[in-house]
Structure formats: C-alpha cells, structure tokens
Amino acid sequence: MSEEQLPGEEPKKNEQEGDFSSETTPESTNLPAEETVVPVEATSNTSQATGFPPSNGGFPPPPNNGGGFTPNNGGFGGMQQTLPNATIVLVLGILSILTCCCYGIIGLILGIVALVLSKKDRELYATNIGAYTESSFKNLNAGRVCAIIGLILNILYLLLCIVLVAMFGFAALSDQDAMREALQNMQ
Amino acid sequence: MKLKLFLILSVFLTEGKGFIHWLEHNLLTCPFKSYTGLDCPGCGIQRSFVALMKGDLVSSFKLYPATIPILGLLLFAVAHLKFDFKNGAFFIKMLYIGVTLIIVINYIFKIFTNQLI
Numbered sequence: 001m002s003e004e005q006l007p008g009e010e011p012k013k014n015e016q017e018g019d020f021s022s023e024t025t026p027e028s029t030n031l032p033a034e035e036t037v038v039p040v041e042a043t044s045n046t047s048q049a050t051g052f053p054p055s056n057g058g059f060p061p062p063p064n065n066g067g068g069f070t071p072n073n074g075g076f077g078g079m080q081q082t083l084p085n086a087t088i089v090l091v092l093g094i095l096s097i098l099t100c101c102c103y104g105i106i107g108l109i110l111g112i113v114a115l116v117l118s119k120k121d122r123e124l125y126a127t128n129i130g131a132y133t134e135s136s137f138k139n140l141n142a143g144r145v146c147a148i149i150g151l152i153l154n155i156l157y158l159l160l161c162i163v164l165v166a167m168f169g170f171a172a173l174s175d176q177d178a179m180r181e182a183l184q185n186m187q
Numbered sequence: 188m189k190l191k192l193f194l195i196l197s198v199f200l201t202e203g204k205g206f207i208h209w210l211e212h213n214l215l216t217c218p219f220k221s222y223t224g225l226d227c228p229g230c231g232i233q234r235s236f237v238a239l240m241k242g243d244l245v246s247s248f249k250l251y252p253a254t255i256p257i258l259g260l261l262l263f264a265v266a267h268l269k270f271d272f273k274n275g276a277f278f279i280k281m282l283y284i285g286v287t288l289i290i291v292i293n294y295i296f297k298i299f300t301n302q303l304i
Contacts, residue, residue: 010199031237047248057245087268090264090268090279091264091268091281094260094264094283097287097290098229135271135276138276139267139268139275140274141276142276142277142283145283149283149287150287151293153228153290155289157228161219164223166217180224
C-alpha cells in the first residue's frame with residue numbers, strides 16, 4: 001500500500017512547489033523588509049507570522065515547523081533538512097543481519113527498532129514533503145528495506161531454533177554426541 | 188593522543204606479535220555452536236576475516252563466502268553517509284539483498300552437504 005502511495009505523492013509535491021513558488025515570490029520580496037522590522041517590533045510575533053526559516057533555526061523539533069514551514073520552502077529552496085532518523089535507520093537495518101548469531105534475538109530487536117523509527121520519519125515526511133531532503137528519504141527507505149529483510153531472516157532463524165528444540169529437546173541439544181546420533185538416525 | 192594510546196594498547200594486547208596473531212587466538216565463540224555443536228548462519232565469518240587479513244582470498248571465500256560483500260557493504264555505507272552519492276541508497280539496497288542471498292544459500296548448502304557438525 002505505502003509503496004503505491006509514494007509515486008502518487010511526488011507529482012502532488014511538484015504541483016505544490018510550483019504553486020507555492022508562484023505564490024511566495026511576492027512574499028520573498030517582502031521578507032527582507034519584514035526582517036529589518038523584526039528588531040524594532042516584538043520579535044516573537046513577527047517570526048511566527050512569517051515562519052521565516054532563520055528565526056526557526058533555533059528550534060530543531062519538527063512540530064514547530066509544521067504547516068507554516070512548507071509554503072516558504074518553495075520560495076527559498078536549499079533550506080531543507082535531513083530527516084532526523086534516516087542515518088540511524090540505515091545503520092540499524094544493515095546491522096540487523098550481521099548479528100545473526102545469538103539465536104536471532106539481537107537482530108530481531110534492531111530490526112523492530114529500525115522499523116518503528118522509519119515509520120515515524122515517513123509520517124514526518126508525508127506531513128510536510130518540502131521540508132526534508134530527497135536523499136535522506138531515499139536513505140530512510142533503503143534502511144527500511146534492509147530492516148524488513150533482516151527481520152524476516154532473524155524470525156526464520158528464531159523459528160529454526162525453536163523447531164530444533166522442539167524436535168530434539170534441550171538435553172539432546174546440549175549434548176553434542178547425542179545430537180550427532182540423532183542427526184544420523186534422521187538420515 | 189588517542190592514536191598513540193591505541194597503538195600502545197595494541198602492542199600490549201598482542202604481546203608484540205601483531206594484531207592478526209592476537210585476533211586469531213581470541214575468536215569469540217558462537218553461543219549456538221558452543222551449545223548445540225551445530226553451525227549457525229554466521230559461523231565461519233571470524234575465521235574468514237582472519238584469512239582475509241592474511242591476504243588469503245580463496246580460503247576466506249571457502250570459510251565464509253559473504254565476508255567480502257559484507258565488508259564492501261559496510262565500507263560503502265560509511266562512504267555514502269559521509270559523501271552522499273547520487274544512487275547510493277539503491278546500491279546499498281542491492282548489496283544488502285545480495286549479501287542476504289549469499290548467506291541463505293550458503294547455509295542451505297551447508298545443511299544439504301552435512302557440513303553443519
């Protein structure tokens with residue numbers, strides 16, 4: 001579902017950017033004048049009304065930027081941020097397969113954490129598309145795919161462990177000679 | 188400063204015999220293997236890495252075929268996060284799928300040729 005939605009969103013984004021750039025060009029011409037006014041008047045009111053990015057620069061949490069932030073980005077360009085969790089998701093997704101020892105539990109945890117983080121970031125990206133860079137979104141998706149693959153493999157391995165225990169029992173598994181005999185009887 | 192400390196520590200740890208020698212004699216045991224005596228999907232990667240460090244590509248590949256792609260994947264991922272290549276995310280995805288395929292095929296191959304014990 002989500003994969004199908006994404007291509008549909010991109011043209012929208014382009015349309016929005018096109019609209020906003022045409023709308024915001026007068027704004028952007030007005031902005032320098034407002035900026036000069038800022039020190040004279042009450043700073044907080046004007047900065048919230050215009051949503052001018054440099055004034056928001058001191059507040060990294062994304063909810064502050066929501067809504068009023070996107071229209072301006074069409075006019076300014078180059079003010080895009082990277083998604084906050086993109087790098088972490090990519091790293092966790094890659095690491096989730098490398099820790100396939102330890103009965104698949106560590107990889108399972110890493111994969112689930114990566115998926116949860118990526119879900120949050122995808123929602124962030126969907127709420128205001130223009131505010132985040134395209135490359136970080138690609139990184140996020142690559143990390144998400146890696147995490148899903150790692151998660152599947154780890155679950156398979158965990159199931160294999162459980163099946164082994166169910167077939168032979170703990171006692172036979174911890175005794176290597178008994179294990180060998182049991183395997184030879186199978187063949 | 189940190190580099191100097193690391194060098195001194197490494198000389199201490201390796202007793203002057205080199206890092207690879209130290210690595211070879213301090214391999215971590217796989218919990219699955221030590222408990223059951225069977226190989227897990229990742230078994231052999233450390234021996235393979237040591238062989239690679241010695242420059243023995245063939246025995247590295249025989250011990251664990253996925254070592255070289257995994258190292259390539261890690262290096263490429265670090266480089267991509269630093270320099271932000273154009274199609275880097277796509278290549279990481281493809282490399283990752285390749286690595287998983289190699290690991291799974293290797294393990295299935297091991298099961299059917301009875302190399303697990």
